[in-house]
Amino acid sequence: MQTANSIAGVYKPGNGDAFQAINPATGEMLEGIFHRAGKSAVDEAMQAAAAAAVIYSQIAKDQKALFLRTIATEIEAVGSLAVKRASEESGLPHARLTGEIGRTTGQLRMFADLVEEGSWVQAVIDTAQPNRHPMPKPDIRRMLVAMGPVVVFGASNFPLAFSVAGGDTASALAAGCPVIVKAHPAHPGTSALIAAAINAAAQQCNMPPGVFSLLYDDGYDTGALLVKHPVTKAVAFTGSYKGGMALLQLAAERNVPIPVFAEMGSINPVLLLPAALEKRSGELATSLAASITQGGGQFCTKPGLLLAMQSPGLEAFITTLAAGIRQTLPVPMLTEGICHQYQHHSAGKLAAQGVELLAEAGETAAPIKYPTRPRLAKVSAQTFLRSPDLQEEVFGPYAMLVVAENMEELQAVTAVLSGQLTVTIMAEREELSLHAPLIRQVSQLAGRIVYNGVPTGVEVCAAMQHGGPFPASTDSRFTSVGTAAIYRFARPMAWQNCADEWLPGELQSGNPLNILRTTDLTTARL
C-alpha cells in the first residue's frame, strides 16, 4: 500500500504532520503512516488538473466510458483487500463493504453507460432562418460541457461508495472533469488502495495524468487550500452540517465563486397517519426499527424523527418499536470523534426537559472500543415546538418520536421543520385525501417523498433525487446519487453560426453520435 499523496499519477510523500488510521472496534493503530499534503502538493495537483482539463474534457465519449469501466475492473481486482482494510478502518462488517464495492463499481459502469449513450449533454439545436423578418435568425446549438477540475471530499460513512471512487468522483469524471480527492482521514488505507486502482486505469487508458489526484490530511488545511484554489471549479462533499457549512464559507471567500455541493444529512421525518398505525402498527414498527439501526444508523436517510397523533394504534406501535430497538446490538462507530459526538448529542436530547427515553439497546458480549447504542426518545408536540434544538440531526442510531394531541399540533410541528433529504408518509390509501393539506405541506420540505416504505436504501438510478432544501443540501437543484448527479459538473455552452466540422460531434448536423437531441423544438435521434 502506497501511503504517499498521489499527484497526477506520481506518489509524493507529504511534508506535513504524520497520522495513522485507527480501528474503531479495537482502538488499535493500523499500519501505514500518512502525511498531510500541504500547499505545494495542492498547487501541484491543481496545476496538473488544469492541464488535464483541456484534454480530458474533449476526449471521445467512448474513451471516457472505457476509463470509467477500467476503474471499476481495477477496483474489483483489489476488492477483497479493500474490504478488509475498510472494515478495519471503519468498523463496518465485510458483508456491507462487499456490497459497497458492488455499488461503487455499479455506479462507475452506470456512468460509463450514460456517457457512452451520449444524450446526457442535452443537445438543443435551433437552425437558421435566413429569411425571417425583420431579422434573420442565426443557427444556434447548445450542449453541456465540463466545468473543469472538481474537488471531492471522501465521506466517512461510505468508505467506498462515497469516497475516493464514489458517486461524486464517478459523476465528475463522467462529466469530463478532472478530480482531486481529499481523502477522509478515517480511512486513508482504503483511499490509497482505491487511488491505486484509478491510477492504473488512467495509465491503461492513456488519460492525461492530472485527471486524478489524492491528497491526505487529518486536519482542515489541505481541504481549505483545495476549496480556495483558483483552478477549482466545483466542490462535492457528503458529511456533517458543520463540515458542509465550513466549505460553503471558504468558497464564499473566493474571488471567483464556485458551486459547493454539500449533502449535509437530515432527520428524515416519518409521518405516521392514524389508519396506517391502527391497521399495521407491528409491520411499521419492525421496519422502522430496522431502518433506524441499519448500518449503525449512519445513513444520511436514517429516519430520525417519527411524527404521530394520539390514535388507537399508537401504543402498540410504540411497544413494538421499543422492543425492536432493545433487541439490536451496539456496533462500532466510524471514529472515536463521531462516537463521542453520538454520545454527547443523543444524551443532550435525552436530558432536555420533557424528553423520555423509550428504549435503548443492550451491551454486546464482546467489547467494542467506540460503540454506539441505539436509542429511541419520545416527546410531546408541545415540548418539541418549544425546543428548536430537538430538530438537530444526531448522527447514529437515534430517533425521536413526537406525539401530537391532534392534527393542528401535527401541522404545527411539520410547519417548523427545515429542509430534508426525505419525508416518509405511512398512510392507508383512504386517509390520504383527509390529510391532503398536511401532505402538501411536508412534501415541500424534501427532495424525495417515500410512501409506505423506509427512506434508507437509496436506489442508484435515473429517477433518484438525493438532495433537498437547505440544510439537507446546499443546492436543492441537484442530486448526489443517480445518473442526474452528473449535471452538477457541467455547464451549457452555445455555438452560433459555426461550421459543421468545427462543432462537437454532439451538435453536428448529421448527428454522427446518434444521440437524442432537440432540433427546432422536436426531440428525436435526428
Added chain:
Amino acid sequence: MQTANSIAGVYKPGNGDAFQAINPATGEMLEGIFHRAGKSAVDEAMQAAAAAAVIYSQIAKDQKALFLRTIATEIEAVGSLAVKRASEESGLPHARLTGEIGRTTGQLRMFADLVEEGSWVQAVIDTAQPNRHPMPKPDIRRMLVAMGPVVVFGASNFPLAFSVAGGDTASALAAGCPVIVKAHPAHPGTSALIAAAINAAAQQCNMPPGVFSLLYDDGYDTGALLVKHPVTKAVAFTGSYKGGMALLQLAAERNVPIPVFAEMGSINPVLLLPAALEKRSGELATSLAASITQGGGQFCTKPGLLLAMQSPGLEAFITTLAAGIRQTLPVPMLTEGICHQYQHHSAGKLAAQGVELLAEAGETAAPIKYPTRPRLAKVSAQTFLRSPDLQEEVFGPYAMLVVAENMEELQAVTAVLSGQLTVTIMAEREELSLHAPLIRQVSQLAGRIVYNGVPTGVEVCAAMQHGGPFPASTDSRFTSVGTAAIYRFARPMAWQNCADEWLPGELQSGNPLNILRTTDLTTARL
C-alpha cells in the same frame, strides 16, 4: 398611472422617501411621485408570495399558460402608452421600445407554449422491480417542481424585456414561482404600467393575489430586504458587476443560502484572425461599428474588446472601423449616473499610458442632457497585459482594439481574460485549423461562441445560452435568455412508491398529459 407599490394586487403607498423619474434626453422631471417601499411593504409582499406559492405551484399547466398569455395581451393593450413612457424615462427611441414590447410579449407566449406542452419538467420514471435480488427495486419518479417566491430586479437597459414582465419574471412565473419585482428607479412609470397589466391578468385568470408584487425604491434598502427575506427562494438580476456582487454578498449573509442569478455583463472579446481581416476588412469593420454603438452600446453583449495581430488587412480594418465610429451620433444614456460612469470609465481607460483614441463620434445638433459619445481606443498587447484595469467593462458605446505582434502575444492576451457572455471569432474557414489551440482556449471563456457574426442581438430561443463563466454571470450553469431560463427556478423532487392518483399528472402511469418523459431509460411520450 398608479404610483403606489403593488402588493398582491392591492395598491399601497410606500412611506419612505419620494422620488420621480427623469428624462435623460432633456433632464426634465417626469410626472408621478413614487415612494420607497420599506420593510412593512416587503414583509407583506413576501408573506402573500409564500401563501400564493402553495397554490400557484400546483395549478394546472394550461391555467399557467393562459395566465402568461393574458399578461402578454394586457401588455399589448397598454403598449403605446408604455413605449411613450419608457422612451421618456430611458431616452431610448420609440422604434426600439416597440420592438421590445414585441420581445416581451413574445417571451411570455414562448414560456406559455413551453408550460402548456409540459415536457420541460424532465420527468423520469424508474418502475419497480419487486423480484430483483438481493433487494427489490422500488418505484421512483422524479420531476421538476417550483422553488418558491423569486425576487426579480428590473434592469435599466431593457425597460420592458428585462424589467417588470421581462425574461426573469416570465420564466419564474412559468416555473410556478410567485414573483416580487424591485422596480428599477430609472423607469418607475413604465414599471407601474406593466405591473397593472400583470395585475389585470392575474385577476382575470383567478390567480392567487400574492403571485405578483411590485415595489419601488430609488436606493438599496428595499432590494436588500427582499434578498434577505426568509421567504425568498431565488434572486434574478441583470446589471453591473458591482450591483450583482452586492446581491451575492447579501445572499451570503442569509441563514439559508439561495441562488442568485446575476448576469453582470462582459466585454465580449472579438478575435479577428488574419485571413478574415485580409479578405473582408470592410465588412467586418462596418458590422462591428454598428454592433458597438447599437442601442447606445447598452447591450450586455456589446463587443468591447477587439483582438487582432499585425497583419495585411489590419490597417484597412482600423480605418473603416474608426470612420464608422466617427459617423455615429451620441444618444442619451439611460440615467445621469450611468452617463457619468461612461464618461469617467472611458476617459480613465483613454488616459492610461499607451492607450490611443482612434475615433470618437461627433456632437449632435440637438442638445442631449446626458449623452454618450461612441469611442474607440487602441492599445498594444504588451500594454494590455501590463494593465489589468483595461479589461474592466465600460458600459456604453466604447470598445478597445488590442493589437498583438504575433500569435504568442495574442494567446497571452486571451489567457488573462476572465469569463465572458460571448466570444466572437472572425475567421476564414481555412485558418481555423491553424489557430485551433487559440480557439479552444477562448472557447473555455464564454457561454456562447459566435462565428463570423456580431454578439449583439441575443436570439430568444431554446438553444440560447446567455450567461457565462464568472464574472459574466454568478452561475454559468444557467441562462437568463431563452426557454432554458426556466430551469433557474425549479428543483427536482422524487416520489417513491406513491399511488398513481397521488402523483402529479406528469408522473402518472398513463401519461395523461402526454409529455415526453424517460421511463426505464427510454425517452418517449409513453
